[in-house]
Amino acid sequence: MTTTARVDVLTPALYGDGAPYGQFAWLRANAPVYDHVLDDPNLIERCWVLTRHDDVRAASRDPEAFSSADGIHLRRKATHQFRPNMINMDDPEHQRIRKLVSGGFTPRVLRTFKTHYGELAGQVVDRALAGGDTFDGIRALAAELPLLAICEIAGAPAEDRFRIFEWSNVILSSEDPQYVPTPDAFQTAVLALIHYAQELADRKRRQPGDDLISALLGPDGQMPLTDEEYEGLVLLLLGAGNETTRSAIAQGLLAFAEYPDQWATLRDDPEGTLDTAIEEVIRWASPVNYMSRTATRDIELHGQLIRAGDKVVLLYSSANRDETVFEDPDRFDVRRTPNHHLGFGFGPHFCLGATLARIELRAILEVLIPRVRRFELAGPVVRARSSFLNAIKELPLRVA
Numbered sequence: 001m002t003t004t005a006r007v008d009v010l011t012p013a014l015y016g017d018g019a020p021y022g023q024f025a026w027l028r029a030n031a032p033v034y035d036h037v038l039d040d041p042n043l044i045e046r047c048w049v050l051t052r053h054d055d056v057r058a059a060s061r062d063p064e065a066f067s068s069a070d071g072i073h074l075r076r077k078a079t080h081q082f083r084p085n086m087i088n089m090d091d092p093e094h095q096r097i098r099k100l101v102s103g104g105f106t107p108r109v110l111r112t113f114k115t116h117y118g119e120l121a122g123q124v125v126d127r128a129l130a131g132g133d134t135f136d137g138i139r140a141l142a143a144e145l146p147l148l149a150i151c152e153i154a155g156a157p158a159e160d161r162f163r164i165f166e167w168s169n170v171i172l173s174s175e176d177p178q179y180v181p182t183p184d185a186f187q188t189a190v191l192a193l194i195h196y197a198q199e200l201a202d203r204k205r206r207q208p209g210d211d212l213i214s215a216l217l218g219p220d221g222q223m224p225l226t227d228e229e230y231e232g233l234v235l236l237l238l239g240a241g242n243e244t245t246r247s248a249i250a251q252g253l254l255a256f257a258e259y260p261d262q263w264a265t266l267r268d269d270p271e272g273t274l275d276t277a278i279e280e281v282i283r284w285a286s287p288v289n290y291m292s293r294t295a296t297r298d299i300e301l302h303g304q305l306i307r308a309g310d311k312v313v314l315l316y317s318s319a320n321r322d323e324t325v326f327e328d329p330d331r332f333d334v335r336r337t338p339n340h341h342l343g344f345g346f347g348p349h350f351c352l353g354a355t356l357a358r359i360e361l362r363a364i365l366e367v368l369i370p371r372v373r374r375f376e377l378a379g380p381v382v383r384a385r386s387s388f389l390n391a392i393k394e395l396p397l398r399v400a
């Protein structure tokens with residue numbers, strides 16, 4: 001065993017050059033249930049960290065022992081304006097809300113969007129390439145399609161995506177001082193998005209459309225959720241629905257710039273490789289670094305005693321590099337199969353937007369494959385200062 005001071009995998013500043021994968025590997029081998037002391041004013045003081053694939057998976061499917069109800073982030077509560085949403089709930093409340101919206105995310109419904117997303121992706125890539133062969137892969141490419149898609153699903157006008165981009169950066173990367181220079185900035189963004197959500201519902205009551213919020217309101221315009229639950233849902237969908245997929249696309253582009261042979265493999269045989277490439281991008285990117293749980297009772301695991309009430313971190317990025325599950329886990333391999341990554345979580349909270357995210361990734365890659373022979377980095381990559389999301393803020397790319 002080590003002392004708690006030896007390994008730190010949660011201080012946001014450590015993620016400046018990407019997730020500390022070497023530390024994760026050490027923890028998997030030596031301290032798979034790690035008693036982590038945190039030293040960040042925005043985060044709680046202590047938690048357990050699960051780093052092995054088996055343990056993250058087992059805890060994710062056992063909500064009776066590992067509850068989501070006290071939140072899935074390590075942020076200190078005092079700095080945090082809570083809205084109840086499904087990700088922060090256990091069953092039966094969780095199921096009640098998930099069922100209300102899951103109809104809008106079934107593979108069947110989303111398949112009808114497929115051609116349309118292909119067209120949107122085409123427009124996004126046209127715009128990105130129109131400015132020349134060098135551009136910021138985040139604003140010009142990765143951010144656009146997820147924002148357009150989630151705006152359409154929610155029934156928000158496409159031009160509002162720029163505001164949603166700014167708000168969700170603040171809310172989801174709240175540990176980054178560039179986004180959140182003062183605690184007020186976080187509150188302000190949450191309140192602005194909440195206000196926006198209520199305005200959107202009012203608009204849909206007056207003028208219903210073919211979208212999720214109109215579907216929730218139903219023909220009588222009655223919201224089946226309390227105001228707070230509705231606001232929590234919009235916060236979750238607009239935030240989770242764009243930032244994570246943006247990160248997946250961005251890290252995919254970065255990986256293809258770093259491993260040009262993998263881009264060549266994908267281009268040589270898109271039909272045979274796209275499915276596995278998409279899963280590999282998610283595994284590689286692990287856009288959500290962790291979600292946390294709260295132990296509901298004392299639990300003994302690998303010789304450690306997790307006490308009722310303790311916070312437990314499910315470190316997906318580490319689980320996705322577990323050498324007992326993935327052969328040569330630090331190799332980016334677009335043909336990797338099997339690929340049982342946990343990038344979308346596991347169990348009752350399995351990502352509601354997983355099918356949507358996969359369709360978006362496919363749409364972008366399908367458009368880029370015939371048009372880009374290779375990606376190169378045209379400057380330094382700037383990552384968000386966050387240990388919650390593996391997010392990139394600036395990705396200077398040159399394409400040939």
Ligand code: HEM
Nearest residue numbers: 086087240241244245248287291344345349351352353357
């Ligand atoms: C590559 C992109 C994405 C990644 C990596 C990702 C990752 C995740 C993860 C790890 C969870 C599990 C949370 C937990 O167990 O506590 C989750 C849940 C969720 N995701 Fe995603 N997500 C992505 C895209 C999306 C999109 C596009 C949407 C919606 C439009 C979305 C909506 C949700 C929702 C609503 C939940 C909560 C489900 C529940 O609590 O039952 N996600 N996501």
